[in-house]
Amino acid sequence: MHAEGRKKYLYKNVYKNNEYKIDGQYKVRAGFLPKKDKLKESKEQKEISVKEKIINLEEQLKKLQGEIAEKKNELENLTIECEKLINESQKKAEEIINDAQKQAEDLKEQKKKTGYEEGFDKGYYDGLEKGKNEIENNFKNLIDTLKSIVENAKTEKQKLINNAENDIVALSVDIAKKIVHQEISTKKEILVEIVKEAIKRIEDKEKIIIYANPEDIELIKSHRNEFQQIVDTDELHIMPDELLEKGECKIESNSEIIDTDLNYQFSEIKKKLLRKE
Numbered sequence: 001m002h003a004e005g006r007k008k009y010l011y012k013n014v015y016k017n018n019e020y021k022i023d024g025q026y027k028v029r030a031g032f033l034p035k036k037d038k039l040k041e042s043k044e045q046k047e048i049s050v051k052e053k054i055i056n057l058e059e060q061l062k063k064l065q066g067e068i069a070e071k072k073n074e075l076e077n078l079t080i081e082c083e084k085l086i087n088e089s090q091k092k093a094e095e096i097i098n099d100a101q102k103q104a105e106d107l108k109e110q111k112k113k114t115g116y117e118e119g120f121d122k123g124y125y126d127g128l129e130k131g132k133n134e135i136e137n138n139f140k141n142l143i144d145t146l147k148s149i150v151e152n153a154k155t156e157k158q159k160l161i162n163n164a165e166n167d168i169v170a171l172s173v174d175i176a177k178k179i180v181h182q183e184i185s186t187k188k189e190i191l192v193e194i195v196k197e198a199i200k201r202i203e204d205k206e207k208i209i210i211y212a213n214p215e216d217i218e219l220i221k222s223h224r225n226e227f228q229q230i231v232d233t234d235e236l237h238i239m240p241d242e243l244l245e246k247g248e249c250k251i252e253s254n255s256e257i258i259d260t261d262l263n264y265q266f267s268e269i270k271k272k273l274l275r276k277e
Contacts, residue, residue: 191216191247192223198251198258199230207235211250214240220249 195210202208208231212220217240228236244250251258 188216188219191219191249192226194260195220195223195227195249195251196230198249198260199227201258202231202251202253202256204253204255205231206233207237207254208233209237209239209252211239211241211244211252213244213246213248214242215246216249 191212195212199205199208199210208227210220210227217238220238224236224238228234241250249260
């Protein structure tokens with residue numbers, strides 16, 4: 001069957017039964033899909049809905065960024081206060097220890113001059129040394145506690161930043177996905193370029209089938225000649241697929257399939273960004 005007759009044969013079979021064969025190798029999904037009137041919305045309603053979602057996501061992103069900045073400031077202030085308290089406590093401990101040592105030295109000299117008994121002096125100085133050691137231990141415990149508080153605050157701060165960054169990545173990818181969908185729905189030439197690039201990636205160009213959402217079919221057909229220049233064959237077929245969203249396409253050859261599912265692609269981008277973080 002020549003190419004033109006073959007093409008008519010393909011289109012004739014697409015709209016008949018629940019499952020259709022193309023040259024005995026391919027099956028096109030059709031009969032189990034919802035009816036068109038259940039899938040359709042007006043173009044204006046779709047565009048408004050997408051814009052509203054983008055605005056809402058952008059507002060969520062701004063709110064999240066504000067909360068992150070606020071929590072970071074709180075943790076930084078807490079860290080500064082704890083470090084300040086540690087420094088003050090260390091300074092105070094040094095002053096007390098120095099004063100105790102000075103008093104001990106002064107008293108020792110005084111007792112030598114006044115002729116106090118050596119046993120009394122030894123007992124007094126031993127008690128003074130014990131008191132000094134207790135002061136040092138108490139302040140050491142206080143400083144260790146404050147240092148632990150600072151380290152915990154820093155750890156919690158980093159956890160908060162990491163979690164917040166992950167949320168920002170996820171939200172930013174969602175916003176980008178909505179914007180791309182919006183661009184493709186309003187700028188039809190983008191879909192045409194996507195199809196061209198997908199065809200170029202196919203190695204076996206002997207026979208090519210382009211699947212697209214039914215609402216995009218006429219657009220794809222109008223650029224058939226441009227696609228044909230890339231594949232250089234009469235075996236180029238354009239067919240509707242209700243499972244594809246608007247702005248998506250699937251290119252199929254005898255041995256390859258390229259699917260431009262935006263949801264999948266953005267999901268992979270999100271995974272790579274989160275792994276990098």
